[in-house]
Amino acid sequence: MMRTDRAGDLRATDIGRDVVLCGWVDSRRDHGGVLFLDVRDTAGIVQVVVDPEVVTSTDVHRVRGEYVVQVQGQVRHRPDGTVNDSIRAHRVLELQYYKENEDDFVKREVEPYQLVKGPEGWYLGCYDLGRSDTRHFRLDRMKEAAITEREFEPREGVDEALAEQEWLVHGEVGTAGVARVWVSPNRARWLREERTVTDELSDGAVVVELPYGSTDWLVREVLKGVGDLVVLEPDDARDAVLQAVSGK
Numbered sequence: 001m002m003r004t005d006r007a008g009d010l011r012a013t014d015i016g017r018d019v020v021l022c023g024w025v026d027s028r029r030d031h032g033g034v035l036f037l038d039v040r041d042t043a044g045i046v047q048v049v050v051d052p053e054v055v056t057s058t059d060v061h062r063v064r065g066e067y068v069v070q071v072q073g074q075v076r077h078r079p080d081g082t083v084n085d086s087i088r089a090h091r092v093l094e095l096q097y098y099k100e101n102e103d104d105f106v107k108r109e110v111e112p113y114q115l116v117k118g119p120e121g122w123y124l125g126c127y128d129l130g131r132s133d134t135r136h137f138r139l140d141r142m143k144e145a146a147i148t149e150r151e152f153e154p155r156e157g158v159d160e161a162l163a164e165q166e167w168l169v170h171g172e173v174g175t176a177g178v179a180r181v182w183v184s185p186n187r188a189r190w191l192r193e194e195r196t197v198t199d200e201l202s203d204g205a206v207v208v209e210l211p212y213g214s215t216d217w218l219v220r221e222v223l224k225g226v227g228d229l230v231v232l233e234p235d236d237a238r239d240a241v242l243q244a245v246s247g248k
Contacts, residue, residue, distance in 0.1 A: 001072060008044020014075045021046065025067045029140070034098055034105070035060060036140060039069060048073065049143055051105075079145040083124055087112045092129070092150040098141040105143050110135070111152045113162060125162040127155060131190070133224065134161040164217050179210045179218055179237050184228040207232065219244045 004020045023041035030036075035050035048071050050060055063069060079095075086093045095108040110126035116136065117123075123136040183191045185204030191197075199207035212218035215237055222229045222241050231238040 001070065003070070006043035007039060007041045007046040010044075010046065010075055012077070015077050017075050018072065019075055020070065020072045021048075022070045023068070025063055025065050025069055028063060028065060030061055035063075037063065037069070037071075039071060047078075047140065051143075076144060079139050079142040082145040082147060083112055083115060083139070086145075086147045087114065089147070090151050090154065092148045092152055093124075093126070094144075094146045094148055095137065096143040096145075097137055098143065108137070109148075110137070111155070111158075113154070113158055115139075125165075127158050134158055134165060136162070136165060164214070179212060179234065180232045181208055181210045181222070182206075182230040182232055183208055183225075187225055187228040212237070215240045 001020050003022045005014070007021055007023055010019070021039060021041070023039045026038040026040045026045055028035065028037050034052060037048040037050065039046055039048050083093065085091075090111075093110050093112050095110060096105045097108050098104075099106045109129045110124070111129065112124055112126045114125040115122055116125055122139040124139060124142075125136050126134070128135045180198065183206050188204060188206045191206065191208050195208035195210060197206050197208050201207070210218065210221070212221070218231070218237055219241050222231055223244060226245070231241050
């Protein structure tokens with residue numbers, strides 16, 4: 001195959017076109033199945049998403065930084081431009097998002113509010129309609145992002161909730177720490193994909209690590225899942241939740 005384009009020459013008018021690029025691997029993020037490569041040449045840099053359903057050879061996972069590679073694929077719209085447009089227009093976004101624990105892409109419908117820069121890249125701060133809660137999603141794990149025709153009115157309290165969660169993006173926990181939380185079997189499947197599981201219980205429940213920036217934030221999170229979430233430790237966090245439940 002011959003190179004058809006340079007990375008830096010690709011434009012919005014190329015979306016949907018099959019191209020062949022050659023260059024050096026600038027960085028890689030390997031999740032065992034889906035592989036993300038930033039490929040650069042003398043004209044610029046592009047993100048390449050290697051989907052295991054399309055590329056079945058495992059040899060691609062041997063690629064390392066500064067390897068010279070040739071890639072063939074279809075040009076897709078960068079999620080960040082779509083995200084910015086949807087934030088301005090207050091339109092619901094449909095995402096194809098990489099779920100690491102299942103090594104697959106899943107559909108998410110979200111109300112987008114903000115873009116936040118963290119040490120590992122850009123994150124979308126949003127309200128996840130499927131979870132009825134605020135979330136931060138990494139842009140480099142989005143395979144596709146499409147703006148729907150559905151408009152939304154900004155929800156009260158979402159900006160504040162996202163601001164409290166920004167420590168998740170920046171990796172700064174401040175004066176708080178990590179709680180060990182029991183999760184019921186009904187909620188376990190959801191928490192698995194977001195938190196570190198420390199114990200698998202015989203009834204299907206799990207114990208997860210839940211980092212928190214403040215005790216007040218942790219209490220609110222646990223109360224959202226009252227009956228399905230129980231703080232095991234630390235003691236002061238468990239006592240704060242019990243106090244909130246009893247209304248004292």
